[in-house]
Amino acid sequence: MSEGTMQRRAQREERDQRAKRLNRLLVCAAAVPVMLVAAGCSSDSGSGDSTDKAEKAAASASPSPTVQAAAYGKLPEPCKAVSKKTLKDLAPKSKSGKEGKSDDISTRGSCSWNSLDNNGVKGSQFRWLNVSMLRFESDVTRGPADKLAREYFDKQVQEAQAVEGAKSVKTEPVAGTGDQATAVRYELKKKEGTFKQQTIVARVENVVVTLDYNGAGLAGDKTPSSDDMLKDAEKAAKEAVAAVSEANGKGDGKAGGAPSEAASKSPSKSSSDSSSKSPSKGASDKPSKGASASPTKKPASQS
Structure with a gap:
């Protein structure tokens, strides 16, 4: 190569x-x-x-959302919420109370009494008493039970102040009755006579008690004194509130708790505040059928 x-x-x-x-x-x-x-x-x-x-x-x-538990978990028997002695003063001719229907007696209850003292040609005295109670449960989405009860309390006072046909409406605080209490009174003139209406709305913890008491002199009898009827209604309301506390093992059996500062100084906020909210889930803001009778519907015919 x-x-x-x-x-x-x-x-x-x-x-x-x-x-x-x-x-x-x-x-x-x-x-x-x-x-x-x-x-x-x-x-x-x-x-x-x-x-x-x-x-x-x-x-x-x-942490999961939490809310303070309700203070009261049950209600007293509604027809035993007012003493026999007081019932004799307010509805002397009533033999027994009529308990309203309720789908849950631990949440709602009511009882009513009718009294007609018929004096023939001298006229008659009619009285009607109704006590209704509504208990609220705490709810994570809606808030604590006592807050829901306060909202319902305001709504009840507002409704009492706005009754159709009511004359001479007066609103005033009631001392020594639960945590807060307000009285609304007025007159309703009907063909049977002039009815004097007293509505007391009271709250103790998470329970609202609404007491309606009205009366009239029929067939020419004299119209009852509104002041006297208010005193009787306040006495019955105190007993009903105390019954709620006693049913839950609290209170001294007299007034059901000390009055709040707001209740002792001025009427409920609802007299000037138009706010109205629904109560908690499981406790409707409308009493069950028969749980609360309106004084505007048929006070005289209940005799």
Whole structure:
């Protein structure tokens, strides 16, 4: 083999070696971005997993919403909420009370008494007494039971002040009756006579007691004194509130709790505030059928 041929072969081998090294460099260079991308994806994925785990941990660590439990869990027997002695004064001719229908006696209850003292040609005296009670439960979405009871208390006072046909409406606080109490009184003139209406709305903790007491002199008999009837109604309301407290193992059996500062100084906020909200779930703001009779519907015909 000639010297020129050997030289050309050496040059070809050197070129082949350089081409192989170049190919290897190109393959490695192409692989680098892929590795970087893969590493980047792996890093992002790990970061996302860490974030999700942190959020789940924080959520599990957060406490569930809570609300203060209701103070009172039951109601007294409505027809025993007022003493026999007081009933004899308010409804002397009533033989027994009529208990209203209730789908849950621990949540709502009522009782009414009719009294007609018929004196023939000398006229008659009619009296009607109704006591209704509504108890509220605490609810996470609506709030604590006593707050719901206050809202219903305001609504009851507002309704008493807005009775159709009422004349000479007066609203005043009632002291020593639960946590707050308001009396609304007015006159209703009907063909049978002039009826004197007294409505006392009282709240003790998470229970609202509404007492309605009205009377009239019929067939020419004299109209009863509104002041005297109010005193009788207040006495009965105090006993009903005390019965609620006693049924739950609280209170001294006299007034059912000390009056609030607001109740002792001024009428309920509802006399000037028109706010009205629904009570808690499980305790409707409308008494059940028979639970509360309106004095505007048929006070005289109940005789």
